[in-house]
Amino acid sequence: MTPLRLLGVHLRLGILNELQYRTNLVAQLASSLVGLLTALFGLGIVFSKTDSLAGWRPDELLAIVGVYFLVGGLAQTVVQPSLSRFMEEIRLGTLDFTLTKPVDAQFLASIKKIEVWKLIDVLIGVGLIAVALVRLGEAVGVREAAMFGLLLAAGMAIVYSFLVILATFAFWFVKLDNIFNIFQSMYEAGRWPISIYPGWLRASLTFVVPIGFAVTVPASGLVGRLAPSNVALAVVLAVAMPLAARGFWRFGIRHYAGASA
Amino acid sequence: MRHLVALYRAQFRTTIAEQLQYRGALAIWMLGLILEPVIYLSVWSTVARSQGGDVDGFTAASFAAYFIVVMLVDHATFTWVMWEFEFWVREGNLSPLLLRPVHPIHRQIAVNLTFKLLTLVIVVPVAAVLVLVFRPNFSGIEPWGVATFVVALVLAIALRYAIEWTLALLAFWTTRVTAINKLYIVAFLFLSGQAVPIALLPGPARTLAEWLPFYRVLGFPVELLLGRLTPRDAAVGIAAQVVWIAVIWLAMERVWSRGVRQYSAVGA
Numbered sequence: 001m002t003p004l005r006l007l008g009v010h011l012r013l014g015i016l017n018e019l020q021y022r023t024n025l026v027a028q029l030a031s032s033l034v035g036l037l038t039a040l041f042g043l044g045i046v047f048s049k050t051d052s053l054a055g056w057r058p059d060e061l062l063a064i065v066g067v068y069f070l071v072g073g074l075a076q077t078v079v080q081p082s083l084s085r086f087m088e089e090i091r092l093g094t095l096d097f098t099l100t101k102p103v104d105a106q107f108l109a110s111i112k113k114i115e116v117w118k119l120i121d122v123l124i125g126v127g128l129i130a131v132a133l134v135r136l137g138e139a140v141g142v143r144e145a146a147m148f149g150l151l152l153a154a155g156m157a158i159v160y161s162f163l164v165i166l167a168t169f170a171f172w173f174v175k176l177d178n179i180f181n182i183f184q185s186m187y188e189a190g191r192w193p194i195s196i197y198p199g200w201l202r203a204s205l206t207f208v209v210p211i212g213f214a215v216t217v218p219a220s221g222l223v224g225r226l227a228p229s230n231v232a233l234a235v236v237l238a239v240a241m242p243l244a245a246r247g248f249w250r251f252g253i254r255h256y257a258g259a260s261a
Numbered sequence: 262m263r264h265l266v267a268l269y270r271a272q273f274r275t276t277i278a279e280q281l282q283y284r285g286a287l288a289i290w291m292l293g294l295i296l297e298p299v300i301y302l303s304v305w306s307t308v309a310r311s312q313g314g315d316v317d318g319f320t321a322a323s324f325a326a327y328f329i330v331v332m333l334v335d336h337a338t339f340t341w342v343m344w345e346f347e348f349w350v351r352e353g354n355l356s357p358l359l360l361r362p363v364h365p366i367h368r369q370i371a372v373n374l375t376f377k378l379l380t381l382v383i384v385v386p387v388a389a390v391l392v393l394v395f396r397p398n399f400s401g402i403e404p405w406g407v408a409t410f411v412v413a414l415v416l417a418i419a420l421r422y423a424i425e426w427t428l429a430l431l432a433f434w435t436t437r438v439t440a441i442n443k444l445y446i447v448a449f450l451f452l453s454g455q456a457v458p459i460a461l462l463p464g465p466a467r468t469l470a471e472w473l474p475f476y477r478v479l480g481f482p483v484e485l486l487l488g489r490l491t492p493r494d495a496a497v498g499i500a501a502q503v504v505w506i507a508v509i510w511l512a513m514e515r516v517w518s519r520g521v522r523q524y525s526a527v528g529a
Contacts, residue, residue, distance in 0.1 A: 030440035034447050041447075042304075045457050049316050050308045181289050189300055196307040198394065201299060 006103060007111050014114030028117035036124055039065045039191055054196045055225070061193070063132035064219040068191050070125025071155060071214045077118040078111055079160055080180050083167040085113040090170045095256070106164065106249050129222075140222065147221035151231070154238035155214040161241035162210055164249060171252035183209060190215040213237060268363060272371035277379060291383050294332065295391070301456050302328040302395060317461055322398035323487075327458055329391050330483045335455065336384050337377065337414060338421040338478055342369055343445075346429035347438045350524065359521065366426065373422075401488025409495050410486040416502040421478045423509040430513070433520030454480020460489075474505040 018024065043065065047058045056064070086109040089095040098112070099105050133140055166183065170176050190211040194202050206212040213234050220226045305328075306321035314320055319327070349355040358365040391397075428445060432438050450456045451466070453475035459467055470476045481498045484490050490498070 027439055031443055034440075034443040038447050038450065041451055042456060045451075045462065046304060046308060048463055049461060050311050052311065053304070054307050054311075178289050182292060185289060185292050185296060189296060192300065192304055196303045197299070198303065200394075201303075 002103070003107055006108070010111050011114055011116075014116050018116045025117050028120055032120045032124055035069070035121070039068075042191075054193055056193050056223075059132050059135040060219070060223040060225075062128055062135070063222050064193060064215060065191060066125050066128030066130075066132055067152070067155075067215050067219045067222075068125070068187075069121050069128060071152075071159060071218075072187055072190075073118055073121030073123075073125055074156065075159060075163065077115055077122065079163050080183075081113040081115045082110050083163055084180060085109075087167055087170040087176060090256070091174050099253070099256075105253065106246065109167075110160070110164070133222075136223065140224070144222055144224050147224075147226065147231070148218055151218040151221040151226075151234055154234045155210075155218050157238040158210045158234070158241050159214045161245035164245040165241075168245070168248050168252040171255050187211055193219075210237070210241075265363070265367065268367060269371045269374075272368060273375045276372045276375035287380070287383070290380075291387070294336065294384065295387055297455075298328040298332040298391070305457065305461075306395075319458065319461070320398065322396060323401075325391075325395035326397035326399050326401075326487055327483060329388055329395070329397055330486055331455060331479060332391070333384065333388060334414065334417065334479055334482050336380070338418050340369075340373055340422055340425045342373075342422075342425050343429040343438065343442045345369075346426075347432040350432040355524065359524075369426070370422070399487070402486060403488050405492070406485055406488050406490075406495075409499065410482055413482040413485050413495075413499055413502065416499065416506065417478045417482050420474060420502055420506050420509070423506055423513055424474060424478070427509055427513040427516060430516045430520045433523045449475050449479075452476060453478055454483065458484070474501075474509070477502045477505060 043058065043061055046053055047061075051057065053061060086095070086098070089098060098108055101108060163180070163183070166176075166179050169179070186205065186209045189197070189201070189205055194205050194212040194216045197205065202212070217226070217230055217234050220230070302324055305316070305319070305324040309316045309319060309321045309324060346355075349358070355365070358368065361368075428441070429438075431441060435441075451462070452459070452470040452473055454470070459470040459476055459480050462470060470480075477498060481490075481502075485495055485498065
């Protein structure tokens with residue numbers, strides 16, 4: 001109960017904080033809309049020339065774009081801003097205040113800052129997935145929906161752990177503020193099914209920066225074109241990566257000497 | 262004139278020193294530089310293969326050639342003046358620049374050219390690797406195309422600078438130009454040939470692209486180099502570049518003189 005209440009408090013603080021800067025809402029609306037337009041124009045032009053891209057039909061690719069917005073939006077609403085703040089706190093020494101709180105420090109560091117307007121991307125993602133589902137119609141049954149839910153949760157766990165591992169490096173390298181930009185830049189590639197990319201890029205988008213598991217794999221579950229080995233791998237990674245991130249985080253904390261040291 | 266040469270040389274030196282401090286930012290910029298053409302190249306090669314190897318005369322190898330040259334021309338022409346100018350106006354950094362006895366655009370151009378020269382060290386090897394990986398088809402390149410390409414590229418650099426500098430001046434009137442810039446970037450993405458050769462756009466969009474200046478900045482020089490255009494297309498394209506530069510340059514001068522007056526009124 002406490003972690004959930006804590007999340008609620010931070011969410012409320014985030015909203016109150018953002019309400020001071022209402023023009024940011026307009027800016028974010030415009031930015032999300034532009035992102036949506038880019039994705040839809042891209043799909044429109046591609047499918048004016050072909051019926052399917054690497055086996056993906058238009059409505060199925062719409063589902064990929066939906067998952068891309070949903071996962072990206074969630075990461076940018078909570079996880080990325082919070083972990084950026086955490087990295088800044090290491091540099092400034094104010095992390096001490098987080099560590100002395102009677103809650104799990106990793107949890108607190110992961111929810112500390114909330115960019116409320118980024119939820120627009122989450123809404124766009126949900127909307128696109130809904131449209132894709134309606135258009136796919138009967139092809140999506142309970143089994144597919146359950147698989148989608150499972151793989152989406154797995155994908156989010158994998159991305160979250162990945163971002164925590166990246167942020168934990170800040171215990172050793174103080175100036176790392178650009179590292180999430182690298183993730184963001186690679187995430188762009190997730191708007192398309194990763195099977196279209198050449199081998200080296202597909203491998204790095206799967207195992208180095210796990211965007212394939214975050215976007216392509218859950219969407220595959222939704223449209224029922226999933227290799228069983230991918231499901232198994234996603235589940236294994238969804239268990240292993242949070243554990244690895246946790247271990248690395250604790251190792252990093254032990255290394256942290258505080259502001260005065 | 263001699264005065265300006267000295268100014269550019271001094272600016273080259275300080276910019277090189279400045280840029281070398283930001284190696285992390287350079288690395289991120291490089292990643293974007295590689296990823297963007299690779300993404301569109303992969304999408305369109307996949308489409309070409311699914312259509313039996315060819316979409317409207319483009320094979321996977323000619324898409325590879327197209328997007329690798331797009332990367333190079335985009336690198337030669339791109340500017341970041343829209344983002345920087347907004348910052349200058351908002352933070353007041355423009356004031357000392359206005360006091361200098363030369364137009365601030367010279368400082369901008371000098372910094373831009375230095376950055377381009379400096380990053381050639383990265384761009385050329387990246388292009389070479391992409392050539393090795395994607396095996397592009399450059400067989401259409403001809404001597405007359407290369408010669409006119411050089412002219413078209415210089416004009417393209419001037420044209421893009423004029424467009425984006427004019428857009429940047431909007432910061433005199435509104436401090437939130439991010440939304441406008443993003444809209445411009447999407448329009449540019451689809452109408453310049455950056456995301457897709459404009460020959461593949463649906464009819465009306467293609468006509469629009471041919472009439473607007475964005476294609477003259479990017480897609481036109483690229484297609485010229487790759488031998489996809491006739492001598493007549495080349496002549497029309499270069500004429501269009503010259504006309505656009507003249508029109509936008511005139512607009513820019515008027516906007517600038519009004520904007521500067523506006524700016525001093527705010528600052529006072």
